[in-house]
Structure formats: structure tokens, C-alpha cells
Amino acid sequence: MASTSRIILVLIFISINIACIANAQMSPFFYARTCPNLQLIVRNSMRQAIINEPRMGASILRLFFHDCFVNGCDGSIMLDDTSTFIGEKNALPNRNSARGFEVIDTIKSNVEAACPATVSCADILAQAAREAVFLLGGPAWPVQLGRRDARTASQSAANTDLPSPNADLTTLISKFAAKNLTPRDMTALSGAHTIGQARCTTFRPHIYNDTNINPNFAAAQKATCPGPASGPGDSNLAPMDILSPNRFDNGYFQDLVAQRGLFHSDQELFNGGSQDGLVRLYSFNMVAFANDFVNAMVKMGNISPLTGPNGEIRNNCRVVN
Incomplete structure (x- = not known):
């Protein structure tokens, strides 16, 4: 186990060094002098948020993904x-779904108390996503920092750029490629679904209409999610990983191999297509999944950041200065 951990750590630092070269304005040590306790502040705040609601770790990780893709x-x-x-909160992929804004508000307040007008909301979200994974038993990695905050948002971009839970494999690969993420990155990042829960309205089409689903699993989900028409039960929740929804592990990929993916888009990763072999690898090799997930998270965190004189350091994450 110790040697496995060392291998993961070495690979993580290699990926971080490559990312630093690719984006010289960002660094894991960006706030080393101006806000040296940033990581501790964010970790303690996230620990309390997860104690209050274990699902919140997954929500913060998803919030970071939905931010970076737009x-x-x-x-x-x-x-x-x-x-x-018009902001992104009420775009179709986020409406009644994106959550955790109050947690980021709390972290921002705690950071401001220690380091006023220093750390961007974008960096706080990136650090909080890492802490969410770590606190739920997943890998840790040095987070690239130095982002600045946007002064505007785009609901239309959120509606077009974010992948749908009903997307097929070709569409998923295309959506990720548009962000310079490979199919391997896509599959590793999809492993974030090993934590958290989803609303009935997002997985109803899969459990009622698809055939590439374990019939016992489908029947169990139908008890939670009445259908097929929308209506009562839309907000009922089901775990993304049926065995360990509050632990970051490779259970999601084991579910896919057993045809227990909750979304249509999940099961598309193991449905006779190009990602089957990778899903099967991750299902029994946590080290491979953890390493690829970290590499993909670093790459995703480098999608078009605002740095240097661009953007601003918001005083309040909800409004521009």
C-alpha cells in the first residue's frame, strides 16, 4: 500500500509540473506569502460542510466541473x-440542481477574514473541490492557483456546453474534446459520480426506456422514481454509486460493468464502445483511476482561466465588485 501511494504521488507531481509549464501564471504556491493558511481554511470549512451533509462533497465537485465547462x-x-x-445558476443543467453556493460563501468569508481581497472565488472553488475528494477518501493533489474571477456569466453557454445525462458516447466525447479533454480524461472525470446523488428527473429516461440496464437495478430505481411522465417524484434522490455514495472509490466503474449506471450517459461509457476497456480497468484498479482522475482534474482546472490583469478578486462570490 505504501509503495502504491508513492507511485500515485510521483505521478501527481509530474502532472502538476507539466501543467505549471503549460500555464506559467498559475502555481500551487501562488498564495504562499499572501494567504499561507488557505488550504487549511478551505479544508476545515469543507470538513464541517460534509459533516453537516455528506452529499455536499459531491455537490462542490460538480459545481467546479460546471464552472470550468462554461x-x-x-x-x-x-x-x-x-x-x-443572465447568470448560469438557472441554465437547464444547473436549475434545481447546482448546489453548494452557501458553502462557498462561508469559505469565502473565512478566507476574507484571514486574507482580505486576496483569493479569488474561482480558486476557492478549485481548492474546495480538491478537499471534497480528499475528505471523502479520494486522492489529493497540489491545486494550481492564481485564477481571477469573471465579471460576467453566460446562461446560453451553460445550456450548450455542459454534457447532458441523456447524451450518447459520441456527443460526450465531442463535448469534452471542445475543452481539450481526451476520452480518457472524460471517463476518469465521470468517476466523480462515485459520490453524490441525482434527482429522479435526470435518470428517469434511462431506467424506463433503455435496455442496457440491470433489470433488478432498474426496478429498484423505479420505486424511487415514479414515471415515465414527469411530475410527482421529480426531486426524489438516488445514489450515483449504490454501495458507497459517500466515499470516493472506484465503485462507480464496478456499477457500470454490472449495468448499474444511473444516467444514460454513465452507461454509455460501458456499452460496447471505445471506453469499455478503460472502465473495466478502473473497476478493479483504483490506482489507475486515481492517477487518471488527478491528471484530468488538473487539466480541467486549466481551462481558460483568467489570470494576471484579467478579471477581478470578488469580495462577494455572488456579485461583481
């Missing part, structure tokens, strides 16, 4: 609507 990792998902733009 105009880059710029904190735009946290902005409320204004008279000059």
Missing part, C-alpha cells in the same frame, strides 16, 4: 443574475 474556471457559475446579464 467559459473556463472563472467562478462565473456563482454569479447571481443582474440587469446586464
Whole structure:
């Protein structure tokens, strides 16, 4: 076990060094002088949030993903609507779904108390996502920091750029490729679904209409999610990983091999297509999954960040200064 941990750590630092070269303005040590206790503040805040609600770890990780996929990792998902733009919170993929904004508000307040007007909301979200994974038993990695916050948001981009839970494999690969993420990155990042829960309305089509699903699993989900028409039960929740929804492990991939993917898009990763072999590898090799997940998270965190003189350091994550 110790040697396995050392291998993961070495590979993580290799990926971080490559990312630092690719984006010289960002570094894991960006706040070493200006806010040296940043990681501890974020970790303690996230620990309390997860104690209060274990599902919150998955929600914060998802919030980071949904931020980065829309105009880059710029904190735009946290902005409320204004008279000059419609924010991303009420885009179809986020409406009644994206959550954890109050947790980020709390972390921001704690960081501001220690380091006023220093750390961006975008960086706080990136660090919080890492802490969520770590606190739920997943890998840790040095987070690239130095992002600044956007002054605007785009509901239209959120509607078009974020992958749908009903997407097929070709569409998923295309959506990730548009963000310079490979199919391997896509499959590793999808492993984030090993934690958290989903609303009935997002997985109803899969359990009622698809045939590539374990019939016992489908029957169990139908008890939670009445259908097939929308209506009562839309907000009922089901775990993404039926065995360990509050632990970051490779159970999600084991579920896919057993045809127990909750979303249509999940099961598309193991449905006779190009990702089957990788899913099978991750299902029995946690080291391979952890390493690829970390590499993909670092790459995703480098999607079009605002740095240097661009953007701002918001005082309140919900509004521009």
C-alpha cells in the first residue's frame, strides 16, 4: 500500500509540473506569502460542510466541473443574475440542481477574514473541490492557483456546453474534446459520480426506456422514481454509486460493468464502445483511476482561466465588485 501511494504521488507531481509549464501564471504556491493558511481554511470549512451533509462533497465537485465547462474556471457559475446579464445558476443543467453556493460563501468569508481581497472565488472553488475528494477518501493533489474571477456569466453557454445525462458516447466525447479533454480524461472525470446523488428527473429516461440496464437495478430505481411522465417524484434522490455514495472509490466503474449506471450517459461509457476497456480497468484498479482522475482534474482546472490583469478578486462570490 505504501509503495502504491508513492507511485500515485510521483505521478501527481509530474502532472502538476507539466501543467505549471503549460500555464506559467498559475502555481500551487501562488498564495504562499499572501494567504499561507488557505488550504487549511478551505479544508476545515469543507470538513464541517460534509459533516453537516455528506452529499455536499459531491455537490462542490460538480459545481467546479460546471464552472470550468462554461467559459473556463472563472467562478462565473456563482454569479447571481443582474440587469446586464443572465447568470448560469438557472441554465437547464444547473436549475434545481447546482448546489453548494452557501458553502462557498462561508469559505469565502473565512478566507476574507484571514486574507482580505486576496483569493479569488474561482480558486476557492478549485481548492474546495480538491478537499471534497480528499475528505471523502479520494486522492489529493497540489491545486494550481492564481485564477481571477469573471465579471460576467453566460446562461446560453451553460445550456450548450455542459454534457447532458441523456447524451450518447459520441456527443460526450465531442463535448469534452471542445475543452481539450481526451476520452480518457472524460471517463476518469465521470468517476466523480462515485459520490453524490441525482434527482429522479435526470435518470428517469434511462431506467424506463433503455435496455442496457440491470433489470433488478432498474426496478429498484423505479420505486424511487415514479414515471415515465414527469411530475410527482421529480426531486426524489438516488445514489450515483449504490454501495458507497459517500466515499470516493472506484465503485462507480464496478456499477457500470454490472449495468448499474444511473444516467444514460454513465452507461454509455460501458456499452460496447471505445471506453469499455478503460472502465473495466478502473473497476478493479483504483490506482489507475486515481492517477487518471488527478491528471484530468488538473487539466480541467486549466481551462481558460483568467489570470494576471484579467478579471477581478470578488469580495462577494455572488456579485461583481
